[in-house]
Amino acid sequence: MNITIVGTGYVGLSNAVLLAQHNKVIALDIVQAKVDLITQRKSPIEDAEIEHYLAEKRLDLWATLDKREARPQERVARRPVADVDLDGTTANYAPSPKSTLGLAVAGDGL
Numbered sequence: 001m002n003i004t005i006v007g008t009g010y011v012g013l014s015n016a017v018l019l020a021q022h023n024k025v026i027a028l029d030i031v032q033a034k035v036d037l038i039t040q041r042k043s044p045i046e047d048a049e050i051e052h053y054l055a056e057k058r059l060d061l062w063a064t065l066d067k068r069e070a071r072p073q074e075r076v077a078r079r080p081v082a083d084v085d086l087d088g089t090t091a092n093y094a095p096s097p098k099s100t101l102g103l104a105v106a107g108d109g110l
Contacts, residue, residue, distance in 0.1 A: 002026075004070045008034045008063065010045055017053045020061035027063040028070040038063035 001023045005016040008029045016027045029035055034044040039062065043051045053059065064070055 004028055006070075008038060008044060010047065013038075013043070013045060013050060014047070016061055017050055017059060020059035021053075021057065024060045025062075026070045027061065028065075028067060029063060030065065032065060035063040035065055 003019050003023050004026045005012045005019070006028050008016065008027050008031075012027065012029075016025050019025050027035075027038055031044075037044045038054070041054045043054050054061075
């Protein structure tokens, strides 16, 4: 399955690492430094297990700033703490009722 994770804070990154063990995962973020670290298989947050999995485990995980890159293969999106319009050009990082849904099927409110 192809999955897009929006946001690479603790919730987003831990879900991305977990899901990338058996799925293709794209981590979408707005912070270049976080994207760069994930691409280098380094954790942008302090967490021993995430650091270990990024460094040692085989994960199908990559990160991007570009919503268009994240969208084409997307089947499921995880929105941990943000309401993000993947079709638009801006992201609203204010919590919303949609952000509590967890998993949403592409085309169903994304």
